Amino acid sequence: MINSGDTAFMLVSTMLVMFMTPGLGLFYGGLVRSKNVLSIILQSFISLGIVSIIWVFYGYSLAFGPDIHGFIGNFDWAFLKGVGLTPGTYSDSIPHLLFCAFQLMFAIITPALITGAYAERMKFSAFIIFTVLWTTFVYLPVCHWVWGGGWLGKLGALDFAGGTVIHINSGAAALVVAFMIGKRKGWGKDAIMPHNLTMTLLGAGILWFGWFGFNAGSSLSAGGLATMALVTTQLSAGAAAVSWIAAEWIYHGKPTTLGAASGALAGLVAITPAAGFVGPVSAIFIGLVAGIICCFAMSLKNKFGYDDALDVVAVHGIGGIWGALATGLFASKLINPAGFDGLFYGNPKQLLIQAIGVIAAIAYSTIVTIVIVKLIDYIVGLRISEEEEMQGLDVSLHNEVGYTM
Amino acid sequence: MKKIEAIIKPFKLDDVKEALNEIGIHGMTVTEVKGYGRQKGHKEIYRGAEYVVDFIPKIKIEIVVEAAMAENVVETIIKAANTGKLGDGKIFVIPIEGAVRVRTGEKGKDAI
Numbered sequence: 112m113i114n115s116g117d118t119a120f121m122l123v124s125t126m127l128v129m130f131m132t133p134g135l136g137l138f139y140g141g142l143v144r145s146k147n148v149l150s151i152i153l154q155s156f157i158s159l160g161i162v163s164i165i166w167v168f169y170g171y172s173l174a175f176g177p178d179i180h181g182f183i184g185n186f187d188w189a190f191l192k193g194v195g196l197t198p199g200t201y202s203d204s205i206p207h208l209l210f211c212a213f214q215l216m217f218a219i220i221t222p223a224l225i226t227g228a229y230a231e232r233m234k235f236s237a238f239i240i241f242t243v244l245w246t247t248f249v250y251l252p253v254c255h256w257v258w259g260g261g262w263l264g265k266l267g268a269l270d271f272a273g274g275t276v277i278h279i280n281s282g283a284a285a286l287v288v289a290f291m292i293g294k295r296k297g298w299g300k301d302a303i304m305p306h307n308l309t310m311t312l313l314g315a316g317i318l319w320f321g322w323f324g325f326n327a328g329s330s331l332s333a334g335g336l337a338t339m340a341l342v343t344t345q346l347s348a349g350a351a352a353v354s355w356i357a358a359e360w361i362y363h364g365k366p367t368t369l370g371a372a373s374g375a376l377a378g379l380v381a382i383t384p385a386a387g388f389v390g391p392v393s394a395i396f397i398g399l400v401a402g403i404i405c406c407f408a409m410s411l412k413n414k415f416g417y418d419d420a421l422d423v424v425a426v427h428g429i430g431g432i433w434g435a436l437a438t439g440l441f442a443s444k445l446i447n448p449a450g451f452d453g454l455f456y457g458n459p460k461q462l463l464i465q466a467i468g469v470i471a472a473i474a475y476s477t478i479v480t481i482v483i484v485k486l487i488d489y490i491v492g493l494r495i496s497e498e499e500e501m502q503g504l505d506v507s508l509h510n511e512v513g514y515t516m
Numbered sequence: 517m518k519k520i521e522a523i524i525k526p527f528k529l530d531d532v533k534e535a536l537n538e539i540g541i542h543g544m545t546v547t548e549v550k551g552y553g554r555q556k557g558h559k560e561i562y563r564g565a566e567y568v569v570d571f572i573p574k575i576k577i578e579i580v581v582e583a584a585m586a587e588n589v590v591e592t593i594i595k596a597a598n599t600g601k602l603g604d605g606k607i608f609v610i611p612i613e614g615a616v617r618v619r620t621g622e623k624g625k626d627a628i
């Protein structure tokens with residue numbers, strides 16, 4: 112039976128998650144140099160188109176359609192065949208098509224997150240092919256494993272709103288692409304600085320706002336569980352913003368605006384898998400730890416020499432891993448009877464299952480992303496020419512500029 | 517005629533302008549410039565990565581006056597722009613061969 116309250120909430124949640132992708136564009140846009148601002152915003156923006164088409168053609172079916180050996184869905188729901196306005200497999204109270212649309216917004220933002228790793232140097236054609244292939248061969252299978260009736264979900268791995276599917280997955284891919292595409296010209300020598308942090312803060316605000324749809328919406332109903340997910344989301348984001356600026360204040364001497372925004376994002380990432388399984392105090396703890404470890408993870412790229420331009424690995428990869436493991440620590444059936452207890456509630460096995468999920472996602476995403484990137488490099492080439500890079504991608508790839516002043 | 521080119525701290529512009537007004541200078545050209553001298557640049561930190569920014573914002577004022585006035589103008593700018601700290605700027609005095617007012621075609625000291 113369609114429930115109009117649930118349906119109304121899920122319609123709004125779908126729109127909120129959609130809004131995150133242009134918000135991500137602004138967040139990233141402010142962090143690059145002004146000559147590349149449009150190129151990175153466009154990558155987020157056009158993902159809204161590219162992934163939507165994939166999703167209808169075969170994406171939704173492979174991710175959520177009838178299961179093949181726990182690995183992937185089949186083509187039964189291709190072109191949304193049978194995905195109609197009555198409730199489907201995943202919810203009794205909203206139209207199946209609405210669940211499909213809600214999940215589409217998750218599929219859109221995931222490859223868009225990776226654009227931060229290869230910002231300021233990827234060919235636009237390479238970006239499009241990467242987004243199509245990565246969505247198809249990495250996102251859809253891993254999404255199926257966790258949510259579509261696949262092996263990880265059956266194993267009992269908890270991922271409320273996509274810590275493994277979205278953040279660990281994209282974080283691992285970001286590391287691979289950053290290594291394979293190489294450093295931006297002048298990295299480590301010249302000052303490659305953010306050009307507009309006010310834009311980044313606006314983007315962070317939009318992401319935080321949209322994340323309520325992401326996490327609370329993942330309860331698929333308008334009730335107590337959605338409320339708890341909304342509250343834990345708010346608390347983790349806020350706590351992580353505070354702990355991040357505290358950490359940098361102590362270690363770098365000054366609290367920064369970018370630190371506050373990055374911290375909030377790290378907190379949002381970390382609470383994503385846990386949002387509907389943990390209580391408010393646990394959420395604050397998850398956020399506090401996320402802000403600190405992600406802040407220190409920023410230095411990994413200098414240590415290992417990869418140019419993850421906008422720190423996708425540190426925020427989404429490391430934050431996602433912490434969130435997935437923290438779910439195995441703090442999950443409680445008192446919060447969500449449909450979940451499991453974590454280590455702190457007497458079930459150490461859950462932590463092990465979460466760790467298996469983390470390792471499986473990292474391993475799969477890493478290997479398949481390597482193959483995809485090799486292939487793209489062979490077909491069209493990954494990287495723009497040195498001259499185009501100096502000129503800036505906005506002019507050299509798109510014949511326009513972000514600012515005329 | 518002389519041109520006085522003064523590079524000063526941006527926040528001193530109003531003081532300098534008022535001081536020059538008082539000695540009868542009623543026109544100038546101002547440009548926002550960047551540079552460095554003995555005052556080093558500053559440090560910026562983004563996500564823990566440190567950058568040293570060498571070039572710091574300054575204001576360049578250009579004024580053309582009769583040669584006899586030049587000394588007075590320079591003294592006035594020094595007084596108004598001085599903070600006693602590194603980075604107060606520099607003043608250059610340059611000889612000018614000619615000047616023309618575009619509207620009327622007046623030349624020489626009538627033009628300035």
